[in-house]
Amino acid sequence: MMTATGGPPPRLLELLSTWFAIGLQSFGGGSTTLYLIHQACIARGWLTEAEFAKAWALVQISPGINLLKLTGVIGFQLRGWPGLIATLAGLLLPSATITVLMTAGFTALRDLPAMKAAMRGIAPATVGLSLSLAVQMAQSPLARARREGRFSVALHLALMGGAALLFVVARVSPVLVLLLAGLTAALGLGHPPAALPRRAERAER
Numbered sequence: 001m002m003t004a005t006g007g008p009p010p011r012l013l014e015l016l017s018t019w020f021a022i023g024l025q026s027f028g029g030g031s032t033t034l035y036l037i038h039q040a041c042i043a044r045g046w047l048t049e050a051e052f053a054k055a056w057a058l059v060q061i062s063p064g065i066n067l068l069k070l071t072g073v074i075g076f077q078l079r080g081w082p083g084l085i086a087t088l089a090g091l092l093l094p095s096a097t098i099t100v101l102m103t104a105g106f107t108a109l110r111d112l113p114a115m116k117a118a119m120r121g122i123a124p125a126t127v128g129l130s131l132s133l134a135v136q137m138a139q140s141p142l143a144r145a146r147r148e149g150r151f152s153v154a155l156h157l158a159l160m161g162g163a164a165l166l167f168v169v170a171r172v173s174p175v176l177v178l179l180l181a182g183l184t185a186a187l188g189l190g191h192p193p194a195a196l197p198r199r200a201e202r203a204e205r
Contacts, residue, residue, distance in 0.1 A: 005045035009078045012086045018044075019071065019090030026095055031130040033067050033091075037074070038133055046078055049140035056137070060174050067091075148189075155188045 003009060010018075018040050026033040034056075041047040047055070055077070059069035068088065075087030109115050138160065145152040159181050166172040166180070 003044075003046045003078070004048040004051060007045065009083075010044070010046060012079060012082055015075060015079060015083055015086040016090040019075075019087045020094055021090075023091045023094035024098075026091075030067055031126045031133070034070070035129045035133045037067070037070060038136070041074060042136075047074065049137060050144070051077075053137050053140060057178060061178050152189065155185065159184060 022033065022036045022040060025036055038052060041052055042049065055070060055073045056066075059066050059073060062069065068091070071087045071091050072084045075083035075085070077083075079086070141156055142153065145156040163177050163181055166177050167174060
């Protein structure tokens with residue numbers, strides 16, 4: 001097993017400590033945790049943007065909690081079954097422990113004005129993190145699409161926009177959205193318009 005940079009895989013203790021730190025910082029919902037996992041994997045060179053996007057797409061089409069599945073997939077990809085156990089343990093231990101402790105004392109604090117104000121501030125910050133992560137994850141497929149030509153760029157943008165509309169407006173299941181996107185890409189990218197490759201060839205000459 002090798003990382004995206006071609007180096008040796010991380011040690012199990014490094015995986016455990018990395019996901020333990022993510023678990024300690026996972027405030028504000030799933031978007032925050034996803035952002036932290038993304039930053040940890042990309043900054044350390046464990047995964048490329050494309051590999052992370054594929055892992056995230058994979059966990060969308062199976063039942064269960066997406067962040068736990070993503071953690072398990074990445075751990076398994078980096079170090080096999082021991083890596084899966086290390087990443088899941090690191091993510092769950094701090095959050096589960098802190099949640100139990102906070103639940104015991106939250107009843108006494110939830111009606112305080114400062115607590116209410118803090119909870120209202122978390123929501124817009126979480127949206128900002130989600131948008132930032134979406135932009136970062138879109139860069140890799142769009143860069144590859146630009147190399148393939150304008151048709152590929154247009155198709156990628158249409159898939160992104162169409163998926164968002166189907167999920168947000170039409171409330172279509174994420175599984176169906178991904179299946180439709182895969183079918184559309186298979187038909188479109190598998191049989192691109194004949195004129196576009198010839199234009200690309202003339203531009204290269």
